[in-house]
Amino acid sequence: MASAWWPCLVLALLSGLAASGFPRSSFRLLGVSLPLFILWVVDGIEVYSTKINSKVTSRFAHNVVTTRAVNRADVAKEVSFDVDLPKTAFITNFTLTIDGITYPGNVKEKEVAKKQYEKAVSQGKTAGLVKASGRKLEKFTVSVNVAAGSKVTFELTYEELLKRHKGKYEMYLKVQPKQLVKHFEINVDIFEPQGISMLDAEASFITNDLLGSALTKSFSGKKGHVSFKPSLDQQRSCPNCTDSLLNGDFTITYDVNRESPASVQIVNGYFVHFFAPQGLPVVPKNVVFVIDVSGSMAGRKIQQTRDALLKILDDMKEEDYLNFILFSSDVTTWREHLVQATAENLQEARAFVKTIEERGMTNLNDGLLRGIGMLNEARENHRVPERSTSIVIMLTDGEANTGVTNPEKIQENVRNAIRGKFPLYNLGFGNNLNYNLLDAMALENHGFARRIYEDSDADLQLQGFYEEVANPLLTGVEVEYPENAILDLTQNSYQHFYDGSEIVVSGRLADEDLNSFKADVKGHGAINDLTFTEEVDVKEVEKALQERDYIFGNYIERLWAYLTIEQLLEKRKNAHGEEKEKLTAQALDLSLKYHFVTPLTSMVVTKPEDNEDIADKPGEAHGGPEAGEAPGVVRGPKKRRCPLLQH
Numbered sequence: 001m002a003s004a005w006w007p008c009l010v011l012a013l014l015s016g017l018a019a020s021g022f023p024r025s026s027f028r029l030l031g032v033s034l035p036l037f038i039l040w041v042v043d044g045i046e047v048y049s050t051k052i053n054s055k056v057t058s059r060f061a062h063n064v065v066t067t068r069a070v071n072r073a074d075v076a077k078e079v080s081f082d083v084d085l086p087k088t089a090f091i092t093n094f095t096l097t098i099d100g101i102t103y104p105g106n107v108k109e110k111e112v113a114k115k116q117y118e119k120a121v122s123q124g125k126t127a128g129l130v131k132a133s134g135r136k137l138e139k140f141t142v143s144v145n146v147a148a149g150s151k152v153t154f155e156l157t158y159e160e161l162l163k164r165h166k167g168k169y170e171m172y173l174k175v176q177p178k179q180l181v182k183h184f185e186i187n188v189d190i191f192e193p194q195g196i197s198m199l200d201a202e203a204s205f206i207t208n209d210l211l212g213s214a215l216t217k218s219f220s221g222k223k224g225h226v227s228f229k230p231s232l233d234q235q236r237s238c239p240n241c242t243d244s245l246l247n248g249d250f251t252i253t254y255d256v257n258r259e260s261p262a263s264v265q266i267v268n269g270y271f272v273h274f275f276a277p278q279g280l281p282v283v284p285k286n287v288v289f290v291i292d293v294s295g296s297m298a299g300r301k302i303q304q305t306r307d308a309l310l311k312i313l314d315d316m317k318e319e320d321y322l323n324f325i326l327f328s329s330d331v332t333t334w335r336e337h338l339v340q341a342t343a344e345n346l347q348e349a350r351a352f353v354k355t356i357e358e359r360g361m362t363n364l365n366d367g368l369l370r371g372i373g374m375l376n377e378a379r380e381n382h383r384v385p386e387r388s389t390s391i392v393i394m395l396t397d398g399e400a401n402t403g404v405t406n407p408e409k410i411q412e413n414v415r416n417a418i419r420g421k422f423p424l425y426n427l428g429f430g431n432n433l434n435y436n437l438l439d440a441m442a443l444e445n446h447g448f449a450r451r452i453y454e455d456s457d458a459d460l461q462l463q464g465f466y467e468e469v470a471n472p473l474l475t476g477v478e479v480e481y482p483e484n485a486i487l488d489l490t491q492n493s494y495q496h497f498y499d500g501s502e503i504v505v506s507g508r509l510a511d512e513d514l515n516s517f518k519a520d521v522k523g524h525g526a527i528n529d530l531t532f533t534e535e536v537d538v539k540e541v542e543k544a545l546q547e548r549d550y551i552f553g554n555y556i557e558r559l560w561a562y563l564t565i566e567q568l569l570e571k572r573k574n575a576h577g578e579e580k581e582k583l584t585a586q587a588l589d590l591s592l593k594y595h596f597v598t599p600l601t602s603m604v605v606t607k608p609e610d611n612e613d614i615a616d617k618p619g620e621a622h623g624g625p626e627a628g629e630a631p632g633v634v635r636g637p638k639k640r641r642c643p644l645l646q647h
């Protein structure tokens with residue numbers, strides 16, 4: 001039974017959302033977020049097919065990556081399958097098929113999976129947990145031993161809600177096959193009930209002209225389609241070369257028609273409500289930039305920060321107010337109070353920015369409190385317009401090491417100073433910082449944290465972030481539904497609605513026989529308070545969604561589950577004691593029920609129970625409920641090891 005091709009180890013851990021960054025840290029430079037896949041080629045292993053099939057229904061993307069390989073060598077070889085997923089995606093399925101036998105993946109509570117895994121390791125079986133993250137990626141890796149002449153198929157499924165940034169939904173597929181692949185294919189089908197208004201696709205590794213017939217894209221009405229199918233010759237880096245040109249991002253962007261500010265969709269008792277009004281005047285903003293100028297910012301980082309601030313100043317509108325707070329061992333400010341972004345003041349601001357130099361330690365607490373205090377004072381003393389909104393943008397590259405340094409104390413100070421009045425955005429530059437603190441603190445104050453990666457484009461990353469929050473159209477947004485009509489509602493209040501983004505609320509109808517569904521969105525605009533009312537006939541809406549050829553059935557329910565889990569995990573970051581346990585239990589239940597790999601669950605690929613090899617293992621056959629399964633481990637013949645995965 002122990003033939004050489006037993007997968008030596010199949011791991012799985014796939015925390016779609018590493019503790020470090022989920023989910024908002026995935027920085028979107030010019031909107032970039034993205035999955036990718038690579039197949040490591042070992043001599044003799046031929047990857048003969050790679051397919052990515054995506055179905056996007058109302059922004060909810062269901063992606064299946066399938067790779068097939070054959071071992072052409074005359075000895076067993078190991079083959080690894082790597083997929084890099086967007087940090088905001090959840091893996092929902094993985095199967096491995098070797099010579100026609102399929103090993104399915106099961107989602108289990110992380111602790112359970114980990115114990116099984118540790119047990120396997122302690123018994124000397126090869127096992128591996130793999131976790132790595134790049135800019136916006138988390139890596140999924142599986143490695144198996146494939147016998148001479150045998151074939152293996154990897155199939156990975158992940159789901160993601162595409163978020164709207166700067167007026168577009170974006171989907172990134174990073175493509176890196178590392179060898180010529182006979183059948184290489186990307187197929188994306190988009191179904192949007194509002195109708196598609198634009199659709200584009202491009203590859204970073206080649207101009208669209210050269211792609212020629214390999215790339216097709218089209219849209220009409222509610223449907224859009226993109227396919228990329230380069231022939232072997234089109235994959236070659238030069239006419240007679242054997243290495244592949246395919247290496248980089250494949251990007252799809254689209255947007256939908258917005259005749260009305262909102263769209264409500266209902267399927268099987270679950271609804272989703274998208275809200276993105278157009279053409280409203282921008283609410284003037286009061287923005288305080290709190291910038292870390294400690295010694296560690298020296299060199300390229302401080303230069304990039306200056307460059308980004310100069311560009312941001314170019315985008316300031318005359319109605320806006322601003323100031324700069326610099327913190328190192330102590331705190332200094334450009335001006336005593338916020339000043340209006342007049343041409344003259346902006347000129348002086350530019351001159352000031354050019355003089356910013358690094359020095360000393362990191363007094364993050366005092367820097368933040370100074371910025372927050374300044375916004376509070378400006379409001380109290382009517383230095384800023386009544387109908388304006390305030391924002392704090394903090395940039396740091398290190399941990400607090402002077403003044404108040406206890407993270408909990410900093411968090412408490414900031415919370416007490418902001419008191420929910422305006423959002424705090426934390427930008428973490430590089431890796432030598434307490435990102436968890438930045439993340440938790442920003443979430444608690446209605447903002448979010450982003451990582452700024454130390455790279456040549458850091459200034460563009462900073463600017464890109466600013467552009468997302470530069471144009472608030474509404475503040476104090478409340479999405480309301482008739483009392484008792486909705487159950488299990490996701491987040492329905494937002495401090496700001498920014499131009500080019502979208503608010504998404506989902507829930508379950510309390511009464512499935514409801515005829516008419518009504519929603520009110522209230523917010524404060526630049527000129528007056530606004531209410532947007534949307535009323536739809538439930539039966540009509542359901543009927544309009546019957547074009548099932550493009551739709552995978554219960555997408556709204558899954559979208560609801562995705563959003564609910566995402567929000568529970570966020571809330572959990574600032575919860576303690578019983579509250580935290582409750583949030584954890586709810587998120588775990590939903591992750592297991594909907595088969596999502598989250599930070600609370602792992603995917604385990606198991607060897608079929610009827611396999612002697614496993615059943616024979618001491619302890620396992622009688623080892624309780626999980627008997628017959630080795631977690632994350634499908635064991636190879638005795639003594640065989642998977643060198644790539646040993647810890």
Ligand SMILES: *[C@@H]1O[C@H](CO)[C@@H](O)[C@H](O)[C@H]1NC(C)=O
Nearest residue numbers: 092093094095104105155595
């Ligand atoms: C996972 O994928 C396999 C193979 O496509 C399929 O048979 C199975 O039903 C899927 N499982 C889930 C939970 O979707």
Ligand SMILES: *[C@@H]1O[C@H](CO)[C@@H](O)[C@H](O)[C@H]1NC(C)=O
Nearest residue numbers: 233236237238239240241242
């Ligand atoms: C490619 O190889 C063919 C056959 O070996 C040869 O005839 C041709 O000149 C080569 N083309 C280039 C650009 O090297």
